[in-house]
Amino acid sequence: MFLLGAGKALRSEPKAYVLMEAETKAVLEEHNSDLKLNAGYLTKLMSILLIAEKIDKGELSMSDILTASESVKNTKGSVIWLESSDKLSVEELLKSVIIGNANDALTVLAESASGDINTFVMDMNAKAFDLGMRNTFYSAPYGYYCNEEYTTARDIAVVCSELAKYTFLTPFFSAWRDFVKNGKVELVNENKLTKSYGLHIGFKACHSDESGYCIAECGRNDGGDTFIAVSLGAENEDISYNTVKTLLKKAFRKYKVTLTMFPDEMLKPLAVIGGTESAVETGLAIQGKVTVEKEKRDLRTKVVYPEYINAPVHIGQPIGSAAFYSGDTLVYESEIVAKKDIPALSFNFVFRSMLLKMIE
Numbered sequence: 001m002f003l004l005g006a007g008k009a010l011r012s013e014p015k016a017y018v019l020m021e022a023e024t025k026a027v028l029e030e031h032n033s034d035l036k037l038n039a040g041y042l043t044k045l046m047s048i049l050l051i052a053e054k055i056d057k058g059e060l061s062m063s064d065i066l067t068a069s070e071s072v073k074n075t076k077g078s079v080i081w082l083e084s085s086d087k088l089s090v091e092e093l094l095k096s097v098i099i100g101n102a103n104d105a106l107t108v109l110a111e112s113a114s115g116d117i118n119t120f121v122m123d124m125n126a127k128a129f130d131l132g133m134r135n136t137f138y139s140a141p142y143g144y145y146c147n148e149e150y151t152t153a154r155d156i157a158v159v160c161s162e163l164a165k166y167t168f169l170t171p172f173f174s175a176w177r178d179f180v181k182n183g184k185v186e187l188v189n190e191n192k193l194t195k196s197y198g199l200h201i202g203f204k205a206c207h208s209d210e211s212g213y214c215i216a217e218c219g220r221n222d223g224g225d226t227f228i229a230v231s232l233g234a235e236n237e238d239i240s241y242n243t244v245k246t247l248l249k250k251a252f253r254k255y256k257v258t259l260t261m262f263p264d265e266m267l268k269p270l271a272v273i274g275g276t277e278s279a280v281e282t283g284l285a286i287q288g289k290v291t292v293e294k295e296k297r298d299l300r301t302k303v304v305y306p307e308y309i310n311a312p313v314h315i316g317q318p319i320g321s322a323a324f325y326s327g328d329t330l331v332y333e334s335e336i337v338a339k340k341d342i343p344a345l346s347f348n349f350v351f352r353s354m355l356l357k358m359i360e
Helices: 040-056 088-098 103-114 117-130 153-163 168-172 237-254 347-359
Strands: 003-005 017-023 027-031 065-067 087-089 177-179 187-188 199-209 212-220 227-233 255-259 270-273 282-284 289-293 300-302 308-310 318-326 328-337
Touching: 017 153, 017 237, 027 153, 027 237, 027 282, 040 088, 040 117, 040 153, 040 168, 040 199, 040 212, 065 103, 087 088, 088 103, 088 168, 088 177, 103 117, 117 328, 153 212, 153 227, 168 199, 168 289, 199 237, 199 300, 227 237, 227 289, 282 318, 289 328, 318 347
Parallel strands: 270 308
Antiparallel strands: 017 027, 017 227, 065 087, 177 187, 199 212, 212 227, 255 289, 282 328, 300 318, 318 328
């Protein structure tokens, strides 16, 4: 049973849910987060991500005018009633997809981005692979129900964590109602949290007989903390919305993002055997950010480090590791690396050293 609050519980819970911090992608709460399910129109989040990347790279512009092809004819589901040869800006098309779930608008964007729909779907799956989404497969950009298509709450949260980086999308994701085609077509957002959740910055809600009620919701506070809650397969709208609101409320109350901040001065120089220098300075390869509980004390660090290393030593060479714990939970790990090159001793080096000492 998923608890809503003290003394009050939901009648049931969604098939799966997850709470994730957007920057570190740390999973903070979950239930069946890797269960493969159909998520309906939440599929469009990956489609939107690919378009957002094109815009960010300058390959598409919001002001670009795109022409609808014959492919928009007889489009199923939500539409803005495009006809072939209709011309709309990328901004209007993107707005139509994000707010109104318009499949014909998405067709125009997908064909512009990848040339044709099949290639766009291949690009969606390639991006999923790049993001480590091993439990997701897309068969179309739209979110039509298909036995072959599946994803998970965790994988959707990963997509959302990428979308959260593109702040130019926030006005679209935050809009409850808008118009396109010179005011002739009204768009209404199915995600009611655009109106009622003050920290809302995205993303999408949907429902169907096959997938149930699904929602991916993202909130950001004034300090920049950003959390994502995904609920899949709820039996009704109330369960879907209450699940993500409860998760996000808990996230902002309980968790914080902090830097590892492990100073290199804490690591003594490592002895080098057979090198032109007797020791090499070391440091963390990457200082990271971690998500921890606010009530936990500072991070505890465990360093694994040899007593010495044999020359030659190369700058950036892994030497050991530093593991960061919040309580008993491992939250981050980084390699310890050499900070400079130390060549191995050679006859010429020894001979030159002896001559210098004799001259002195």
